[in-house]
Amino acid sequence: MSESADLRIASKRAYYDNNKPYGQSEIITLYIYNAGPNRAVAPVVRAGYTHSMDYNAVTTTLRQVQEWRQPSQDIQAGSLTWTNLSNPTSRVDGWDMVTTLPDVPAGMLMELNLSFPMLHETSYDDDTLNASVSSSTTDPRTKNNSTTYIITPNHHNDGPAYWNTPGNLANLDFDGLTTVVSLSRADLRIASARARYNNNLPYGQSETLTFLVFNDGPTIATQPLVTAGYTTSMDYNNVSCSGEQVWVPNGVNASSNLDNYAWQSLDGVSCGIDGWNVICSLPNIPPTVLYRVKITFPMNHDTTYKDYTGTALISSQATELNPNNNSTTYVITPNHNNDGDAYWQAKGNIAQLDGPSIPSGSRACLTGWLLDTPIIVSDSNGRTQIPLIDLEGRIPANGTQVISYDIRQKIFTPKVTTEVEYGTSPEVTVLSFSADGETQLSYSAHPDTLLYLNPTTVKVGQDQLRLGYWIPVRMLWAGAAVRGMNPDGVPTLAYVTNVQQAKGAEFRSAEPYMVSQSHSYVVGTLGAGGVLTHNPKDDQLCGDANVPAILATLGLIANRLIATTTPPPNLPNPPHGYSLRHRRPADPPAPSVPAPPVLPADVPRRDDDGNWLIYLYEEDTPAAVENARYSRELLQLSTEELTGGSGTGQLDRDEYPPAIAAEGGAGAVVTYIEAGDNRRAGSLMGQQFTNYRMDPQPDGYAPLQPGDTFRFAIIHENMAGVEYLGDDLTDESQLEQPPID
DSSP states (O other): OOOOOEEEEEBBSSEEEEOOTTTTEEHHHHHHHHOOEEEOOEEEEEEEOOBBBOGGOEEEEEEEEESSSSSSHHHHHHHOOOOOOOOOOEEEETTTTEEEOBBBOOOOOEEEEEEEEBOOOOSSOOOOEEEEEEOOSSSSOOOOOEEEEESSSSSSOOOHHTOOBBOOOOGSSOOGGGGGGOOOOOEEEEEEBEEEEOOOOOTTTTEEEEEEEEEEEOOOOOOOOEEOOTTBOOOGOOOOOEEEEEEEETTTTTGGGGGGOOOOOOOOOOEEEEEEEEEEEEBOOOTTTEEEEEEEBBBOOOOOOOOEEEEEOOOOSESSGGGGSSSEEEEEEOOTTTTHHHTTTTSSSSSGGOOOOSOOSSSSSOEEEEOEEEEEEETTTTTEEEEEETTGGGGGTTEEEEEEEEEETEEEEEEEEEEEEEEEEEEEEEEEESSSSSEEEEEEEETTEEEEEEEEEEEETTTEEEEEEEEEGOOOOOOOOEEEEEETEEEEEEEEEEEEEEEEEEEEEEEEOSSSSOOEEEETTTTTTTEEEEOOOOOOOOOOOHHHHHHHHHHHHTTTTTESSOOOTTTOOGGGEEEEOOOOOOOOHHHOSOOOOSSTTOOSSSSSTTTTTEETTTTTTTHHHHHHHSOOOOOOOOSSSOOOOOOOSSEEEEEEEEEEBOOOGGEEEEEEEEEHHHHHHHHHHHHHHHTTTTTTTTTTTTOOOTTOOEEOOOOOEEEOOOEETTBBBOOOOOBOOOOOO
């Protein structure tokens, strides 16, 4: 990879005075910042000047400071400790002063002062001038390579408040959310509800063309349109349309239960005529949502004798992932009036709604840091750092524990590690960051390794949204703020300074398998701090979610666990009477009563107070779990069953409370999380809601119905305790391991 340096420039002040007395000077102060990741070779600064300023007698000074925070904040706070450098020389090029700086390392902020003595000339006009910085080193972001300021003779007596107005110092800062590119991708599918429609009905009666539209995700389909052909005898001047909607509980096989869905009304459907097509505008379609669109044509006095094969299309502003299923055909015929219900009620190609997601999301997660990456551990001598390759030899023989994050106390503390997992990948993400504001660290991770993105409130339309939590390193950007640990072991924000992709023959990785509610550990050094990273998703699939594969994988995890009322010695009073352990060879097979196959055998369906329990897996859906932790509360089941929401390409919109709860909707905390994470959580919840509605329930309890209360419970595959949101957090306890024989 060629080297690059993100150079940025800003003026200290917005205004400069060229109406000072002869012999006095005005100083133009410019800040030049290299956001990395590499050294910028001999940057050249060009700064505009104007009349009354003696360019022949200009003097320059230069100083620098290491800076990995947001530079504008520290400049305005006056908290920087500068180091003076040799004064550079400047030359005149037209109305610009040109100054060549020494090489600027990554993370270095420079202050260039250009002092212009005043001449005897007089100027009367304000001038808006430019300053810019450039280098022979490639700059990945050129939009912050220039800045403007005003030189004016007309405000000499306006006082310090005017003259100390800061320039565009934010030009130095990390871009943050502005580098997230909005992109929507969806697998839209359409089918005609019936194979045939009748255009030989008596005048005044109507025929209704009915189409089923399903979004298999992974993100919202924006501004969808249904375009459907019609023919003679159908009164297009009086056409009308309406819609219904339903959430497909498992997100798969949308056609399997059409006759039993509890359809809800769909507002915002409108239609118009374009030649021999009717075009229906639909509301945005969230993932796993099915629309039923009805287009009603009254009959006119025209007569036709020919069968007509019509085509209906579904389209949207989203990139279509599978164009093979976004159109369907049907027949409009005047020739079968007397053929009976069996002929007219024959279904269209509704199987087109089903099938695996495209793309399939069939690749294994690529997680872990390279073997030489340092992590922070604790032993009898206190905290130290070791490379990941040395970790396996340190546990559990000498009591070494890995520093992890304590959710309850919001501190970093040693946690038990049971084993070290190894992996290989032909690609890595080189992540550069700073946790102490002074030092840049660069380590390589497989692209699906998770970091905790600090929640940031943004406004999208009328919604206040939060961008957060665990996301893969491949989706990070320069300027992203992630949870880190400073050199003193205190939680802090670490800023991502660069993200680059690399490919090779083989990159070997390792990562600890933690006994921790956060399943996390710290990558970094004692001297400069580090970032919080997440444990692997064991045996999970990454990329866009393939729901059948997701459920099958969760079923495998569930089959390895069993709920028991006999706790291990270090967990004497498990909440609600149950703890988890690995299934033993002598255990009886799982009970045959109807139960979600994605849950361990015998986990309770309700807590002691009768609230339904909806389980999520920490390992499988860490971002959705963190979103649920944000508001630990009981929720009430609503009559609506819509989940999902708008997406930004690789991110899905996750709501807490979910839309299935009465507390959801306008009052929800909305978080953009990794798309596959959101789809996995939705699929798992859907399985449980569907199972809890079955009548009868295996324990004789009434089925789940609107108005019932539910709350989330978190399963940690390597911990005996279940975390019930709404209670205090469960004390962490290692899962009892099964006997070898």
